[in-house]
């Protein structure tokens with residue numbers, strides 16, 4: 001597979017450090033609000049990269065952090081007159097509700113800053129000991145002039161960066177580009193004991209520390225939105241490479257923006273739609289489809305029209321799936337004919353196309369196009385006359401490819417009478433001592449979210 005590496009500005013063949021295993025870190029949300037569909041883009045895109053790597057046989061160790069110490073969290077906590085922990089814990093819960101709805105798989109680890117303070121302090125201390133950081137008046141800064149590669153990710157020299165930097169009055173830093181690793185506690189702020197007095201970590205240090213702790217000093221892929229290239233990821237490189245003397249991440253992958261009227265959607269500008277709001281109008285999977293409908297490095301301008309187009313496209317996929325499900329129950333012939341064997345070989349062409357698109361820097365737009373070509377073929381070549389085998393195989397192929405993108409996850413809801421009919425079949429199977437069939441019916445129902453309970457009054461059922 002090829003991935004565009006921001007570090008080299010080239011599409012490069014992806015080769016993992018350890019064969020068959022990928023260590024991947026994605027910068028996670030600052031938890032003080034519901035996330036908007038701009039924020040959702042990296043979560044969905046990199047979840048899809050993970051799913052694709054898994055599909056290709058890799059074991060993926062996936063870390064996505066929660067920034068649960070931050071100015072914006074503190075501000076919100078003070079506005080509400082509560083502890084910052086109350087705010088961050090609340091919005092971590094809300095994050096999972098929306099992320100689950102969007103089909104974003106849980107990371108292997110979701111570490112939080114507040115649970116890694118000791119590790120952060122030790123990391124900073126080592127940077128001080130090695131001469132890359134200095135303490136002044138209870139703050140600790142990273143000395144960017146000591147790191148010779150500073151600017152290598154954003155492709156700017158430190159002179160250029162310094163020329164563009166704002167010079168603030170009362171600056172206690174040695175150099176304009178130096179950034180805070182540790183911030184002295186101010187009134188009304190949370191603080192932890194440290195060798196430099198009570199304070200809290202700066203933003204950038206958390207990712208260096210948590211990435212090292214959970215994935216090691218060098219990782220395969222580090223990902224996030226393109227606004228993180230500078231300064232966040234530049235600073236992460238400076239911290240981690242000064243700390244370990246080793247390359248930090250081998251592939252840096254960044255997604256483009258979701259825009260509104262061609263301006264970046266962002267909380268500070270107020271031009272945003274939260275996922276929580278959008279999913280009152282569109283199914284969560286439509287949002288996911290919308291986010292994957294363009295190549296991840298291109299901007300997408302958000303509009304209701306595009307959302308409607310995504311809805312219609314996704315409906316077509318669901319129709320194809322439901323049509324195959326219906327045929328599976330109703331066709332008469334069991335085995336594939338010779339002709340069908342060659343028809344199915346033809347279908348596999350679209351799987352190759354899908355893989356080729358995904359191998360080309362995760363081109364989900366072309367991968368989706370390949371799925372639609374497959375659906376068109378299925379619709380013309382599969383009918384009530386087909387064999388059960390080819391219907392089944394086509395269904396599995398469709399589910400396989402859409403599953404990589406996280407589509408078609410919704411099972412059709414069973415109607416009450418269908419459930420009742422299956423329960424009667426199960427009772428009959430039990431009477432005939434066909435326990436295998438009875439258990440299968442119960443398990444199938446369970447997979448569709450229907451729970452059976454055997455009670456003295458007979459079998460009762462409920463939806464999960």
Ligand SMILES: Nc1ncnc2c1ncn2[C@@H]1O[C@H](COP(=O)(O)OP(=O)(O)OP(=O)(O)O)[C@@H](O)[C@H]1O
Nearest residue numbers: 029030038039041042224225256257258265266267
């Ligand atoms: N409009 C956008 N399009 C794509 N990605 C975005 C957009 N806005 C933020 N991101 C990404 O969302 C992720 C979550 O970041 P975070 O919670 O810190 O949001 P943020 O940068 O504070 O958002 P905002 O810019 O709205 O204030 C980051 O990877 C960030 O790059």
Ligand SMILES: [Zn+2]
Nearest residue numbers: 027028207232
């Ligand atoms: Zn980060």
